[in-house]
Amino acid sequence: MxxxxxxxxxxxxxxxxxxxxxxxxxxxxxxxxxxxxxxxxxxxxxxxxxxxxxxxxxxxxxxxxxxxxxxxxxxxxxxxxxxxxxxxxxxxxxxxxxxxxxxxxxxxxxxxxxxxxxxxxxxxxDNRAGMCVATKHLLSLGHRRIVFYGGHADSSSCRERRLGYQDALRDANITVDESWMIETAPTRLEANAHADELFALNPAPTAAVCYNDAVALGLMLGLARLGRHPGADFAITGFDNIPEAAVDNPPLTTMNAxxxxxxxxxxxxxxxxxxxxxxxxxxxxxxxxxxxxxxxxxxxxxxx
Amino acid sequence: MxxxxxxxxxxxxxxxxxxxxxxxxxxxxxxxxxxxxxxxxxxxxxxxxxxxxxxxxxxxxxxxxxxxxxxxxxxxxxxxxxxxxxxxxxxxxxxxxxxxxxxxxxxxxxxxxxxxxxxxxxxxxDNRAGMCVATKHLLSLGHRRIVFYGGHADSSSCRERRLGYQDALRDANITVDESWMIETAPTRLEANAHADELFALNPAPTAAVCYNDAVALGLMLGLARLGRHPGADFAITGFDNIPEAAVDNPPLTTMNAxxxxxxxxxxxxxxxxxxxxxxxxxxxxxxxxxxxxxxxxxxxxxxx
DNA sequence: CTGAAAGCGCTTACAG
DNA sequence: CTGAAAGCGCTTACAG
The missing domain is CATH 3.40.50.2300 (Response regulator)
Incomplete structure (x- = not known):
């Protein structure tokens, strides 16, 4: 046997x-x-x-x-x-x-x-509520000019997260401007490449909620490339909490999934x-x- | 049917x-x-x-x-x-x-x-030959004080890579110093945490070949934390070529696996x-x- | 309570 | 060349 x-x-x-x-x-x-x-x-x-x-x-x-x-x-x-x-x-x-x-x-x-x-x-x-929390966190830190950065607008999770962002802005009596939602492929590479679009906006934003962590990490690299210092002169949040988020520079504030x-x-x-x-x-x-x-x-x- | x-x-x-x-x-x-x-x-x-x-x-x-x-x-x-x-x-x-x-x-x-x-x-x-190439690349850029950074010495791939590092140093008539091989867990987090050990060495190294990309990315964060600028005042190489390597800041010179x-x-x-x-x-x-x-x-x- | 037989859905070797 | 039967390694329902 x-x-x-x-x-x-x-x-x-x-x-x-x-x-x-x-x-x-x-x-x-x-x-x-x-x-x-x-x-x-x-x-x-x-x-x-x-x-x-x-x-x-x-x-x-x-x-x-x-x-x-x-x-x-x-x-x-x-x-x-x-x-x-x-x-x-x-x-x-x-x-x-x-x-x-x-x-x-x-x-x-x-x-x-x-x-x-x-x-x-x-x-x-809960993409919508999560992104609302992230946006409110930036609002509570005094930011008023906040961009929604990254993601494909036709993906369901991106649409939901954009809604949460808009919920938070509306609660703070800030009008939502379509051009303040910047679209990129949801990758580090693409997010890095499009960072300059942030500063084409007028007045310039002081913060961005990012579609996800990959986008946020890419944007941080892009900001550094443009001579900005994320976490010092520009605020960023991510979404997902991938392992890298904790150990990047600066460590990433994010929504823990x-x-x-x-x-x-x-x-x-x-x-x-x-x-x-x-x-x-x-x-x-x-x-x-x-x-x-x-x-x-x-x-x-x-x-x- | x-x-x-x-x-x-x-x-x-x-x-x-x-x-x-x-x-x-x-x-x-x-x-x-x-x-x-x-x-x-x-x-x-x-x-x-x-x-x-x-x-x-x-x-x-x-x-x-x-x-x-x-x-x-x-x-x-x-x-x-x-x-x-x-x-x-x-x-x-x-x-x-x-x-x-x-x-x-x-x-x-x-x-x-x-x-x-x-x-x-x-x-x-080919870990040994690969790390030899990485080390020779740093030598060709004028570095003489090069550390082998990260990895567990008892893993076979780390042992092989250390041998390649030593091959290159010997070819350049540089004596190998055991204390110039710094051990860390092969993760970004640990590599970041041990960065200060580099500057406990005397004379201070000007470059490091890293066990792998994760370690190299962690070390870059650690250097930035210590006020150093990887790719400017300290040279680093990785090993593996994971997708992040190309888009980090600075982009990582590495061995493409x-x-x-x-x-x-x-x-x-x-x-x-x-x-x-x-x-x-x-x-x-x-x-x-x-x-x-x-x-x-x-x-x-x-x-x- | 134990042991031999049937059958799951296929493929292959064999009989007609 | 076509079609019915056997069998892969299991489990289960049934006979003794």
Whole structure:
């Protein structure tokens, strides 16, 4: 029985029992530390509960995401955790995975072009309230001219975060100016490159809430390039709290999303549904909390 | 046949054919961008060749690595790509995965306490020659007092890189001083924290070759904290070329390991062996090339 | 309570 | 050349 070299064949068991011990994890961008941390958390919890992780990365390509889902489905996973590529359509994804396999969507809403009975759970961040907190933090430090910096306006998380920014400004009786929301690709490189657009504005802003940490870190580099000193003569906040945020220069004030904990949470939510498919559909929106560090400095005394 | 809802059951096919279409990928630290990029490359190539990736992360824990390998083995993967946790023992790993399943070890040598017939392929970086090139680059810029900064001396890659550093110094007739090799955990945080140790040395160094990019980026922050200007009054090189290296301030001169390409290469090597198990055991050492950016600045004119 | 048989969904070797 | 049967390694329902 237990003699040399025997290895249990779980595929055979799966075939017989009609219950799989694998969970598919499809990630839009594994080279982004936010999602890498998320994946680590997912794998940690799945492993602890005796499941194995089937990985697929879509690299933000919708075509590749379809292909990856199709390939993973052939392994009949017990469930799927999907961090969708931009502009993923719900109907199309339903076509790939059917109604039987539990699905948990992370971070980004699927586009629902037509109403459908397609049921899936959702885990996301409270982007709007979070960005409102970040903006209010800068307001409380005396800033009045605050830019929303970075991100693609057509992504759902960017739209939500922009709304939170506007909520905070309106509460402070500051009129929202569309040109004070600067669009960049959500990467460090692009955020760095567009830093000069900040100072084309008149009057010049004294602070920026950034779409996410990658953008904030890029903007800090761009400011330094332009002879400014983030955390001293310009205030910045990020969003996500990736590991680098704590150790950059200056350390970044940001909204803590704790991506690894979100990964563990996603795995738990999915496994709950696997255990009990008749649960009502859930949408969990996680609050994010302000982590204060040095990058959000007080506003200079008003010179007006 | 192709009517609504039918999904091919690959587990059944695997059972019958005795050939699996899954490959296990075990990563020591997925939250490190170097390995996240590597994983992306592996998944990219495996996906293109019709394989699916079974992910496991060990978080540098040998115990967890055993557990993960055991769990993945039950899925009878066609092969295994292992980026081992520190101090992984070859005999122990052989015990987990047996002699049948092709194994490709990435990046770090396994510890072979006793000679054994355990066969596996290896893909690694030419750490010694690479660090020699980095050091010679600083020498060619006029530096003579160069520190080797960061990393754990008992990791194989750190040992190899230290040897390359020493090769270069000896070629330049500079005596190697043990106290000029400063040990830190290979993280940004730790590298930042130990920066002051550089200036406890007498005479003070003018440059440092860093164990890897994370360490180099941390050291740059530490230098800035101490009022120094990396790339202006202190020269730095990294190792790996992670995406951040190009966009930090100043951009980091580093040895380009191209982790995503290494991932693709690892997948290809493994699939070659899967296709042909009788191939002789291979050990592929990839040369790394100098990528010049601004962090490696010329030495100041000698004041002696 | 124990043990032999049936069957999960495929593929392959064999009979017609 | 086509089609029915056997079998991969498990688990479960059933017979003894």
């Amino acid at each position: 237990q003699r040399q070299g025997y290895v249990y064949n779980r595929a055979a068991a799966t075939l017989r029992q009609h219950v799989s011990t694998a969970v598919a994890l499809v990630i839009n961008d594994l080279s982004n530390p936010f999602f890498a941390e998320f994946a680590t958390g997912v794998d940690e919890t799945l492993g602890a509960k005796g499941y194995v992780t089937l990985l697929g990365s879509s690299n933000e390509s919708f075509a590749r995401q379809r292909q990856v889902l199709g390939s993973l489905m052939e392994h009949h996973p017990a469930g799927i955790i999907l961090s969708p590529a931009e502009a993923s359509d719900a109907t199309d994804i339903e076509l790939m995975i059917g109604q039987q396999t539990p699905l948990l969507v992370f971070n980004r809403a699927l586009i629902e072009t037509q109403p459908t009975g397609f049921g899936y759970d959702f885990l996301g961040l 704790d991506p690894r904990a979100r990964g563990r949470q996603a795995a738990e939510l999915l496994l709950q549904r696997v255990a009990n498919p008749s649960l009502p559909r859930r949408s969990v929106i996680v609050p994010v909390q302000l982590t204060q560090r040095e990058s959000a400095s007080p506003a200079p005394p008003t010179s007006a | 192709q009517r609504q809802g039918y999904v091919y059951n690959r587990a059944a096919a695997t059972l019958r054919q005795h050939v699996s279409t899954a490959v296990a990928l075990v990563i020591n630290d997925l939250s490190n961008p170097f390995f996240a990029e590597f994983a992306t490359g592996v998944d990219e190539t495996l996906g293109a060749k019709g394989y699916v990736t079974l992910l496991g992360s060990s978080n540098e824990s040998f115990a967890r690595q055993r557990q993960v390998l055991g769990s993945l083995m039950e899925h009878h993967p066609a092969g295994i790509i292992l980026s081992p946790a520190e101090a992984s023992d070859a005999t122990d790993i052989e015990l987990m995965i047996g002699q049948q399943t092709p194994l490709l070890v990435f990046n770090r040598a396994l510890i072979e306490t006793q000679p054994t017939g355990f066969g596996y392929d290896f893909l690694g970086l 191209d982790p995503r390409a290494r991932g693709r290469q690892a997948a290809e090597l493994l699939l070659q062996r899967v296709a042909n198990p009788s191939l002789p055991r291979r050990s592929v050492i990839v040369p790394v090339q100098l990528t010049q950016r601004e962090s490696a600045s010329p030495a100041p004119p000698t004041s002696a």
